[in-house]
Amino acid sequence: MRGKGFYQDNPIILIKPLTYMNRSGTILSSVLHYADANLSELLVICDSLDLKPGICRLKTKGSSAGHKGLASIIDYAGTNEISRFYIGIGRSEQPVIEYVLSKPSREDAQKLEGAIDNVTSAILLLFQKSPQEVMNVINRRTIGI
Numbered sequence: 001m002r003g004k005g006f007y008q009d010n011p012i013i014l015i016k017p018l019t020y021m022n023r024s025g026t027i028l029s030s031v032l033h034y035a036d037a038n039l040s041e042l043l044v045i046c047d048s049l050d051l052k053p054g055i056c057r058l059k060t061k062g063s064s065a066g067h068k069g070l071a072s073i074i075d076y077a078g079t080n081e082i083s084r085f086y087i088g089i090g091r092s093e094q095p096v097i098e099y100v101l102s103k104p105s106r107e108d109a110q111k112l113e114g115a116i117d118n119v120t121s122a123i124l125l126l127f128q129k130s131p132q133e134v135m136n137v138i139n140r141r142t143i144g145i
Contacts, residue, residue: 010127022068025076044084046070051088054111056118058085058135087115
């Protein structure tokens with residue numbers, strides 16, 4: 001699935017892979033070709049079990065932290081220097097696969113909606129500020145940007 005738009009004359013292309021999550025990297029070259037972009041312009045948004053629900057973090061490089069979809073993207077890219085936003089979903093007593101595919105509690109759903117708003121604002125801020133400046137804002141906040 002994909003969508004195109006503009007923000008202050010800057011093109012934005014959103015792509016949600018229809019592959020299995022742990023095979024997200026398989027579409028990387030076609031995504032970059034479609035967007036006429038390079039890896040430095042790629043921004044991956046993924047969940048994180050290691051962050052409390054609703055907490056957001058921007059990183060410009062690093063390991064996959066065990067996230068299989070991000071690991072696939074890093075593998076296909078041949079580098080871990082890929083910008084990514086993590087949106088915290090927390091952990092549960094449930095098995096991981098069951099938990100990440102289940103519907104969040106009402107409280108967690110509200111936190112996730114706030115996180116999506118924060119990440120959206122932070123993405124738009126990346127058009128005006130450096131990734132480090134955006135990290136200084138979003139990585140210190142728990143709610144709101």
